[in-house]
Amino acid sequence: MEFDFVIVGAGSAGCVLANRLSADPSVSVAVIEAGGRDASPWIHVPVGYFKTIKDPALNWMYRTEADEGLNGRQLNWPRGKTLGGSSSINGLLYVRGQPQDYDRWRQMGNIGWGWDDLLPLFRRSESWEGGADQLRGDRGELSVSRSRQSWQVVDAWVEAAKAAGFAFNPDYNGASQEGVGYFQLTARNGLRCSSAKAFLKPARSRPNLTVLTHIQVENVELDGSRVVAVRGRRHGSLVRVAARREIILSAGAIGSPQILMLSGIGEPAHLADHGIRPRHTLPGVGQNLQDHLQARPVYRCTAPTINTRTRGLFNQARIGLEYMLSRSGPLTLAASLGTGFLKTRPDLETPDIQFHIQPFSANNPTTDTDDFDAFTASVLQLRPESTGEIRLRSARAEDHPLIHPNYLSTALDQQTIVEGIRMARRICRQGPVADLVTEEHAPGRSVPDEDFDGLLDWARNTATTIYHPTGTCRMGRDKMAVVDERLRVHGLDGLRVADASIMPVIVSGNTNAPAIMIGEKASDLIREDMGA
Structure with a gap:
């Protein structure tokens, strides 16, 4: 197989490349994907x-x-x-x-x-x-x-952040990123x-675009200082794909x-x-x-959340029916709903932390949700030094x-994650979200704001990648x-x-x-x- 351009990986960038390069009918393009x-x-x-x-x-x-x-x-x-x-x-x-x-x-x-x-x-x-x-x-x-979802705890968090002195920003992809508001999604009509x-x-x-799936590329082939082909395996068999012009990883x-x-x-x-x-x-x-490392303060609350609204066959059937009939409801929920781009220090030119406000909670984002109503005020450092x-x-x-991520290996990164946790707490002590909170589930009252080492250690023990x-x-x-x-x-x-x-x-x-x-x-x- 030989093409003018060979793209390795049909991901976020690779699919764009496949589209733009194959728009020229005079060149042939192949995109190779390890998955299906x-x-x-x-x-x-x-x-x-x-x-x-x-x-x-x-x-x-x-x-x-x-x-x-x-x-x-x-x-x-x-x-x-x-x-x-x-x-x-x-x-x-x-x-x-x-x-x-x-x-x-x-x-x-x-x-x-x-x-x-x-x-x-x-x-x-x-x-x-x-x-x-x-x-x-x-x-x-x-x-x-824009998100079509509305959850009481998320709306209350946004209002609490405003009450704490942070401006509302209807479009963080617009003139300024700073402020609190709601996430924008790569979605349309519930899909x-x-x-x-x-x-x-x-x-x-x-006709000039070929998509090859289930090929795991092993290496690129060099002829002197020129890269001429990629080699990989498809279901155990060796595959070689040559490029007349370029290979793009x-x-x-x-x-x-x-x-x-x-x-x-x-x-x-x-x-x-x-x-x-x-x-x-x-x-x-x-x-x-x-990478961005997120600390995940969790708050038990009286308002309904994903944790309980999706449990049981009846709730799951209702949610599925709502989605099928109107492409709405909890099945259209993105990973987070509310957000905030804020500064931990007033002398900063731009925000250095980001919040992801989620109407659910879990010990780990990849596991099942908790069996009680709670929300997560996830916070991360936008520009880590590590x-x-x-x-x-x-x-x-x-x-x-x-x-080897080497997380939290500099003093600035440690300071910023702790200040982010403190800011999450400060907002959640503010009405109207405070009126819905029954308990700070994590880190919890055993780790007070003034205990820098305790908050840092909690982050080290619980924070995860975003x-x-x-x-x-x-x-x-x-x-x-x-x-x-x-x-x-x-x-x-x-x-x-x-x-x-x-x-x-x-x-x-x-x-x-x-x-x-x-x-x-x-x-x-x-x-x-x-x-x-």
Whole structure:
């Protein structure tokens, strides 16, 4: 098999690339996906992430190594393994981040990656139900809508935050991110809008686009300094797919660095340790791993929540019927409903923490909900300093790499997570949400606000990922950068990376919208280099 362009990974960025590149009928495009078709109904029902996040047919089921910052705990790191990638199993939250994030990328030497450069790409992708203006688009393929859900505890939290002095913000993707309000969703009419549905499905009928599923790419093939093909396995059989022009890795912040290292591209000593012949030295491959860590204060309450409203056959039948008849009700719930982008210190230019307010609670977001009514005021640090790494476990592609997040390894990160917990408490002591709270279930009264070490230790023992791995094929010009500002792998021809792994620093918010933007940017860069 031979094509002009070969895209590895049909995820958030890869589906955009497949659409934009195949729009030119003069080139042939293949997109290779390790998983299968996005046929599961739980992918398309918004609340289905409760199911898909535990399904090995749709999820890579990654797990971190024991992390010192979490008192030696390991975390599950779900990543999508189906058409649409993680956009098919995520919580549907659409957040661009702050303009300052991208201006910082530009200040690091990445020409063309400032906010003014990227805003047109965000606008091009989206179909925002609020209509177009200078900041929002309404003609793109990606449906973005307001939440249709309303839960008393979430509305009360938003009002309490306003009473505590925080401004209401009707559009955190608009002129300013700061404030409290409600999440926007990649959904329309009660159905998920994944990257596969938005970008890949409309292009599937093009004769110059080939979608290859159930192929796990093992490595890329080099001819001198040029990358000419990818090699993988499909049901145990070797598959080789050649590229006349370019190969683009869009396998994500775990998959892309793993493929590079398995190909002999990375830090030579580490590769040699696993019997891999070093072919090209790039010590930054797998380094600079960043993620958002969420602490999850939980409050028992008198108002109804998902915890009890979805229990029992009668309730489940009622909810299912409501969804079938009107595409409404609890089955349309995203991972969170209320949000807040706030500052822990008044001297900050922009918010440094983000809230995810959920009308349910659980010991772990991937387990069943508690058997009492409660809500979660999850809080995370938007710009952590801590960085970790991805390392090979073995030279076998089927062996998941070693994931070392290195959470809470700096004093600023520790201070910020504790201040975020304190802020969550401060809001929840304010009416009207305080009138609904019967007890702080976690951390609980045994850990008072003034006990910094106690709150930090609670976070270390209970905090979990909010599923935003980034940075492991960092864009830049220094010796630890993996790709340049045109997303070309340094020192090699015919190979680019286009996914969240190229972020020099993590964005201030959820990462699906930026990953889609990266796919848009990559397609423009490739077309420019073609002279199109």
